[in-house]
Amino acid sequence: MIVQKYGGSSVATAEKIRGVAERIKQRVDRGEKLVVVVSAMGKTTNSLIALAEQVSQEPSPRELDMLLATGEQVTSALLAMALCDMGIPALSYNAFQLGLTTTGSFNNARIMDLNLSRLRMQLERRSVLVVTGFQGVTPEGDVTTLGRGGSDTSAVAIAAKCGCPCEIYSDVPGVFTCDPNRVPGARKLDYITYDEMLELSSLGAKVLHSRAVEIAKKYSVDLYCGSTFSDERGTCVVNSLPEWLEQPVVSGVTTDSNQTRLTISRLPRSMEALSALFTGLAEQGVNVDMISTVNENGHSHLTFTVVDATEKAVLRTVRDVLAPWEGWSVSEDRNVVKVSAVGVGMKSAPGVAARFISALSRKGIAMLGTTTSEIKISALVATEDGNAALRALVEEFGLGE
Template sequence: MKRSVLKFGGSSVADFMKIKEIAGYLKSRIEQDEQLIVVVSAMGKTTDDLLASVSHLTADPNDMDLAMLLNTGEQQTISFLSLALNDMNVRAKPLTGYQAGIETTGKHLKSKISSIKTDFLEELFDSHDLLIVAGFQGFNKAGELTTLGRGGSDTTAVAIASALDCPCEIYTDVTGVFSTDPRIFPEAKRWEKISFEEMMEMSALGAGVLETRSVELANNHNIPLYLGKTLSKEKGTWIVPNDQMLERKAVTGVALDKEMAHVTITYPLETKTFLTDLFIKLEEAEINIDMISQIQNQDGLQLSFTFKESEERELNQLFDALKESYTNLYVKIETTYCKLSVIGAGMRDMTGVASKIFKTLLASDIPFYQVTTSEISVSYVVDEQNGEKATRLLCQAFNL
């Protein structure tokens, strides 16, 4: 019997009508002699609404309480979908992350999956046609509820598929992987296939289609991964191993990350101890930083890096703690920038890509402030007001 993991995002289950339609689709799959594990997100903007409600109670919530609260969003969805399926005579079983045996490590709101107890899932298939698992959530060794961070339902789905060694289909409100966001550049091309390597780079650089860890998991465990539009007959995109890509373009996509902030740190005194303390605290807080640049001269240290805006509260707390020991520390956080990235595995073997990017931006008088490169990407910090314009220009320049 064919087995697959299917994941439906928040926009796909945003209201009861959509949940009923998905239930009907799942019933048709079951009738084709399939076994399904369905992973769902919270309905619509439920997670955002839950976070907003916290401000009525406290300005400084602790992570354990937040994780407990946020777990309730997905629990609503698994219950509603199970109710709809059982009403259609489909033997469905809703499971929280705890019940599904998704054990995690790390901080309550940024946990990583350490193991999944598949024996219980296998047993349930003896008496059920379909299992519905709450995405985004798990539990730690202390038995406390945890969450996997933004996009965590993608990671849940691929982790279960990896544990059960079956394909994973992720359904959302887009029809596949495009060369860039079609809302910015309507002529963007949709790819039938893209490599794991390029998809990981695009996700990490802000494309927002798939969570980076989910793509990495699929790649590590060789899990077929499909991205398509919910209940659409349009073909989506298969993310495949690099060796299955017969033709490599110099550039596959342009990613624009608007949820990025930029920090500049100035410290005039001896810097070795300060830098050690800074990076220890960043590691302890599990804050990811990018595009790091450092200048050391007679005036002291100037260090700059980018980070996700969603981590600004934690970063400010970190700097407040550092200022208690380093009173001459000056920190400036700016949110008026964005990160523009050009991605393509063909960059390794083709020359002229960076030159074309520079010439395109310069010709349109678009300034850039920091540049970083990897083997298959080039990223720029540009003014937020120029981000979408630059994206369109680069898509046109590379025929994307």
Template structure:
């Protein structure tokens, strides 16, 4: 019997009419002989509203309590969807992350999936045609509820598909993977296929289509992902292993990350212990740093890196704590920049990509402050005001 994991995002289940329409669609697939595991997000802006309500109570919420609260959003959705499905004759079973056996490790609000009890889900199919799993959540070894961070429902879906060794279909409000955000560049091309490698790079560099960890999981376990628009007949995009891509372009996409910030740290000493303590604190706080640069001179050392804006409060707390040990430490955070990245697996074998990018930005008088490269990407920090302009120009340059 054919089995698949389907994931529906928050916009797809934003109201009751949409939940009813999805239920009818799922019933059609069940009647064709499929077994389905459906992963859902919280309805619409539920998570944002829950966070807003917390701020009315406290400015310093406890992570354990916050995780407990945020998991209720997805639990609402699985309940509503199961109510409708059972009412129309589908044997559905709603499961929280805990009930689905999704074990996690790490911080309560940034957990990572360590294991899933696939045999538990397998046994449930003996009495049910369809399982509905709350995305974004799990439980740790202490039995406490945890969340997987932004985009965590994508990770839940792919992790379950990996455990059950079946394809994963992710449905949202976009029709597949585009060369860039169509809201910025309406002429953006939609790809029928894209490699895991390119999708991971695009996600990590700011393209908000899929959560990076979900693509990493799919790549590690060779699980194809289909990304399509909810209840649409329009063709979406398959994300597949690299060796299944027949034709490679030098450049596949341009990603714009507006949710980045930049910090400059100055310390009037060459004390290596300072850097050791700094990176230990960053590691303990699970703050990802990017685009690192360092300058050493006779006055001491200057160090800078980019990071996600959502980590700003935690980073300020961390540096204020560090100043207790290193009182001469100075740091400055700026949020007026963004990162523009050009991605393509074909860069490995084709020359001239970097020179085209430099020429495009220079001809448009767009100043860039930092540049980093990988095998298949080149990223530039530019002024936030120039981010969308740079994205459009680069798409035109590479015919995307």
């Protein structure tokens, strides 16, 4: 038994859906049993969100999930039809039918359970079940969705629960050292570790959703990323690289433009103010990154980054918690991008940070902030420097062809 997942661009049209059905048929003909998780067709989710915004300025989160969940149901029904048409008696299942229960946090729910017995029973009688990705139901029966990229999470969660491998298919033939659309020489990786993939996904690489990688790591799910449109070999996401493979210092570089940089000028000197600020942000559940302070003419200025989506809430919180003090001001800059290099090899190779920084400096790229972990280094640069920074890192760490 194998879980497969096909992304939105793989099922964007009726013709592509038939193409996916053909691929599935080849596997069934080899005697495999498949649970196929699908996303909504093409840009359906975006269109539905646009429709919601036409009827309501701030759509009810419960109703938004009820709306968005239809996208995956459409694809799953169509794919099951296409398979039936080819003589494979597939059935589609939605979250209700599968007992895929989640927490009640609409638009960003987490999977809690899955009725495995039903799924297993059906797979005894037939070779393919098509399952709606991205959606769940609460124990009370409300429809939920798992957030952007949630279909990856659905697929890996089902594979984890079934103890079987998971194959993620998209329009990209695997994981690359760098986004091939931005750096022509980007190289496809045969293997990448869970930890590296987790960092790359969190840092902007779109090939896999980071929550899906988290679950894959936790339950040691055999994970494979490949192309829907070719038989080219993809990338295996593994616990550790095969021993015969030389461990690169840096496995991949990526950019994340979903960042806003906030600057609080003339920050009040009191420790109380700083503490109130970060406590307030933490209470809002905001992730603050790349914090730095600059002293200038006896005043200190604080900068940090947050993800774009939380920016409004962050500005509100900043104004609220700093209200008792006077003389400060806050400004924002969305024209920034986070450039990161990731590699488990960094742990044992000293001087990677120095190489990273000097590679950017040599190209005259200003770093507005940096942050590091055991296996990654990130720098914030101006948006217009993003591509040059990527190319400098690809060259420095030998990630090109």
